[in-house]
Amino acid sequence: MARIELNVDGQAHTIEADPDMPLLYALRDDLGLRNPRFGCGLSQCGACTVLINGEPVRSCVTAVDSIGGKKITTLAGIGSPDKPHKVQAAFIEEQVPQCGYCLNGWVMTSVALLEKNPHPSDGQIREALTGIKCRCGTHTAVLRAVKRAAQA
């Protein structure tokens, strides 16, 4: 066990954890956050995605002691019910999710995409979101939402 400091959604936390433990379990079990979810534990689906210093990262394969002082942002940290992020607002407007279990992957990766490329083409959006899984088949709704967010 080791003492590990984490900066999540603007708040500093200290936890005692196995340094090899994936960040996902620290966020969910030690900090009690809901959003990053276990999907595969293999970096294949995106359900556990958080931003680390603005970059989308799969928290299920990121060792908790590898973060250092970097800023971790979760789905609940990019916007609030009163002030949703433009990507969140667009996902709501397009009524994208069905079960919504996959949302961290789509939303967080789209946030990072639009930071770098505010007006991506259809092909650039698809490429940026490749590999993220959705089992309900909301892909076409996701595309509409990301395009809407890019225009916001």
Added chain:
Amino acid sequence: MTMTNNNTTMDVSRRQLIAGAGALTVAVLLPGRKARAAIATMASRAELKPDRLATYISINQDGSAVGWLGKVDMGQGTDIGWIKMIAEELDLPTDRVSLVLGHTDQTINMGGASGSTGIWKGGASLRNAAAEARRVLVEMAAEKLSVPVDRLTDVDGIISDKTDPSRKVSYGELIGGRYFDVELEWNQMIGNDLTIKGKAKPKAPGEYKIVGKPGTRRRDVAPKVLGTLEYMVDVKVPGMLHGRMIRPSVAGSVPTAVDQSSIKDITGAQVVWQKGFIGVVAPREWDAIKASRALKVTWSQVKPPFPGNAGLYDHIRNAEVVQYDKEVKTGDIDAAFASAAKVVEASYEWPFQSHAGMGPACAVADVRNGEATIWSGTQKPHYCRDGIARMLNLPPEKVKVVATTGPGSYGRNDAGDASMDATVLSKAVGKPVRVQGMRYEGHGWDPKAPASVHMARAAIDRDGKVTAWRFETKAFSKRDTMNNEGEPEYTLAGQLLDWPLHPVFLFGHPDESYGFGAIHKISGTIKPLLDRASPLRSAHMRDPGGPQTHYAVESFMDELALATNMDPVAFRLRYVTNPRDAAVIKVAAEKAGWQPHVGARKQVKGDVYVGQGIAYASRGGTRVAVVAEVEVNRSTGKVWAKRYTVAHDCGQIVAPDLLRLTIEGNIVQSTSRALWEEVKFDDKAVTSVDWKTYPIVDMTEAPETIDIILIDHPELPPTGAGEASTRPTAGALANAIFDATGIRLRQAPFTPERLKAGLA
């Protein structure tokens, strides 16, 4: 204890109800009957009986309404459909209607999410209940205001005298916080087929102001997108341990020895081993995972039970049929074949497919002191309760299942297994246990959609007319592991604990209206490859049997069109007998810009072949035609389902915008199944254990356009929309691929490897 909500409507209703719970009982006398009424709270509602209005509808003190439904929504917005139907009958704005869904102590068994019956059957009963509630409210108002019923009008929950609008009373004043003590007519059925009705006649469709109109937003979307919704995986109970199951590497083998010392260094880790059931628990989740990996288990030696993918279809063809479905037979089929000028035959193959939920199933069970509470993402909470009650030898009323938002559900997936695993673990350690599968279990150990072979044969006379059609299915059962977890033996844990097995052998026939002179439909099911705790046990998955069967039927229709020198659309219109079926085919073809053709056109555009294909099917009264346009890469063989045109007729439409999104999801998911999905297995085990070994559609492969044309029949009852549009997709794709390349694919999925072999 953390309580969880199925959705936000639940949350709202709970707060409203608790806020309204001041006194214990208040007597009201309903007109014409001796009645009591009690404050309706979460703690005290009227006794749940199928023939009581209070079971389905209550009115809060502020006049808002609550629908109580033994069904659940899995993310398609079915709840909004129910809200609209209640709001319509009670003339309330939709934001004054909320729902309590699926909780077994607050709703009766109406089947859960099942068979696309949400609006079709559940909605029909709820509509009757809401109409009856309104009738009773108007009668109560008539008595209270001393005004005859026909002089009353009812707007937004206020009933007033038409001749003197100042004489008025609200729903809340009439019955708010108390319950309707009104008897309903009940058909004595439980589950999907439960039907109730009161004396009131629901509104005529011409009077609708809410049903069929777009614009009602789903209530779970914003909390999901903003990250405020509590999912099944988020449920925490004080003192809860984390559990993980351990599965054998050879299907059918069971633990014979366990080396407890192998996990002695993991804090608080503990083994639960009973017969074939083995799992670990630990206070910390990561420790439970580590323990499940570290535990040394000796497994029994068993003969590897499977033929492997390469031997699958031969196995099905050669296996003995255990049971035939009731056959469908019209006309003199033997005479038609005897006098045929030409006979066309083909057979089609479909693999096992996995639910492959976004998250492996999770459940929390708290089994203590002769009671059990289970939080589950199951789509059938009442059956989940019944199975757990039997496993624990408790009366069902001592078991409560809290229906909680899971990672989607498209049938009998792994949720029912996780609920039972958590139950057995909790009972063993005497503490609440949360169990979640690892990814290999989500793919490798969920119940599978059954693999099948379909053999079609048709007689064509001298004039080129199809005079007979024989369609024979041979398949694994769609209910080897039942369509619900209502008995322990229909769960992995129950099977591992040696409960006697009762597999059901059933697959089904195609559902279409082709009027060939003589028709013979045969469907036979074969034994499972391994009868107990099999990773290939088969069960319901979105449109059970539908995609397989109609892929075969619709591919064969195109083969017959070619054999009779007809265009595929014209061929279908010639033989289809139901006018609504003809309508969806015509509309889809017209909107897609169908170009009539006979045989494959093999049109080349740069490095791709392009083609168009059509398929249609009906399902429980809903009919769907799909035109697919594909691009097939000439060098890689990769298929892109670029554009779809979907004509959809499910009778009366309740929520058109949500219906569109539901259809879109069906089309994308069924595209994935047709192009990519095949459970791989060797002789020992399922080898599709993650997203690499079980690929599904990727964003780079998502369709460019899905045009959906909704055909509304307000005069007809609504039928289901949760599954019907999954049914024709594979057929439309296979036919489009044929048009593009001339390759007739008689085995799914339509992977680049299969196309490339044909293109070479």
